[in-house]
Amino acid sequence: GQSLEQPSEVTAVEGAIVQMNCTYQTSGFYGLSWYQQHDGGAPTFLSYNALDGLEETGRFSSFLSRSDSYGYLLLQELQMKDSASYFCAGLFTSGTYKYIFGTGTRLKVLA
Amino acid sequence: EAGVVQSPRYKIIEKKQPVAFWCNPISGHNTLYWYRQNLGQGPELLIRYENEEAVDDSQLPKDRFSAERLKGVDSTLKIQPAELGDSAVYLCASSLMTHEQFFGPGTRLTVL
Numbered sequence: 317g318q319s320l321e322q323p324s325e326v327t328a329v330e331g332a333i334v335q336m337n338c339t340y341q342t343s344g345f346y347g348l349s350w351y352q353q354h355d356g357g358a359p360t361f362l363s364y365n366a367l368d369g370l371e372e373t374g375r376f377s378s379f380l381s382r383s384d385s386y387g388y389l390l391l392q393e394l395q396m397k398d399s400a401s402y403f404c405a406g407l408f409t410s411g412t413y414k415y416i417f418g419t420g421t422r423l424k425v426l427a
Numbered sequence: 428e429a430g431v432v433q434s435p436r437y438k439i440i441e442k443k444q445p446v447a448f449w450c451n452p453i454s455g456h457n458t459l460y461w462y463r464q465n466l467g468q469g470p471e472l473l474i475r476y477e478n479e480e481a482v483d484d485s486q487l488p489k490d491r492f493s494a495e496r497l498k499g500v501d502s503t504l505k506i507q508p509a510e511l512g513d514s515a516v517y518l519c520a521s522s523l524m525t526h527e528q529f530f531g532p533g534t535r536l537t538v539l
Contacts, residue, residue: 349526358431358518358530359470366526403469407526412483415460415525417469 318343318408320418327424328394336389336421338404344414346407348387350378353420354400362389362402391423399425429453431531433519439537445507448534452500452521459496460528461504462518470518476502506536514538 320340328334338348347366351359363371365380365387377390391398404418432451440446452459457478462470473492475483478499487494491510496502506513516535520528 347526358532359520359528360530361527364526405469405526413525414483415472415528417471420467420469 318345318406318414318416320404320406320416322402322404322418322421324419325422325424327426329426330394330396332394333390333392334394334423336391336402336423338387338389338418340385340387340404340406340418342382342385344408344410345382345385346409346413348378348380349405349407349415350376350389351403351405351417352400353403359403394425396425396427399423431519431521431529433531433534435534436532437535437537439539440509441539442511443508445505446509446536447503447505448517448519448536450502450504450519450531452502452519453529456521456523456529457499458522458525459502460520460522461494461502462520464516464518464533466515473504509536509538511538 318341322338349364350362353359363378370379375392380387401420401422403420406416408414434449459476461473464470473487474494476496479496494504514537516533518533520530522528
């Protein structure tokens, strides 16, 4: 079956750059999305990669490498408000499509 | 533009009781999803609707869970009877494109 793995926790300081990784099983893989979720809040969409390479949206960038079955979310100029959980979500197709969320990475930003 | 609306926000019930959750998606979004999220984990899809048709309910525990989206707009998810293990946050989402889903605030269910 399809699954996505993420490190459980990452810690970084304000102003730094942090990379959060996501590895997935390739069967039926179509694309990779990223969501941010603050404690007690709803997931909010950040970015989507269907093709290999880097997608940039302000301080957030997302990267995909299909040959390595791997993607990452890059956050620059970290702010305290970036402390949250970050989920990758894979879109898989096999007849119909399935959207499967990863295990999530909890980011702690320290002052 | 109004976001995805869910109610109630919180629900506490005793095991074996029924419970229902309601969701109103963003206007114009034909696709509606129900997810369950346990603490420290990612959302797990329970059911996906395209208009009023349930196109993926493979993860819905059909012995106790049911859902409907009668007019292709708002939707209800029901659990009867609830079990202790059903305690979780139930999230509703809607989308025009699958890879960009808009989530409601969720219903936090506690089963005692």
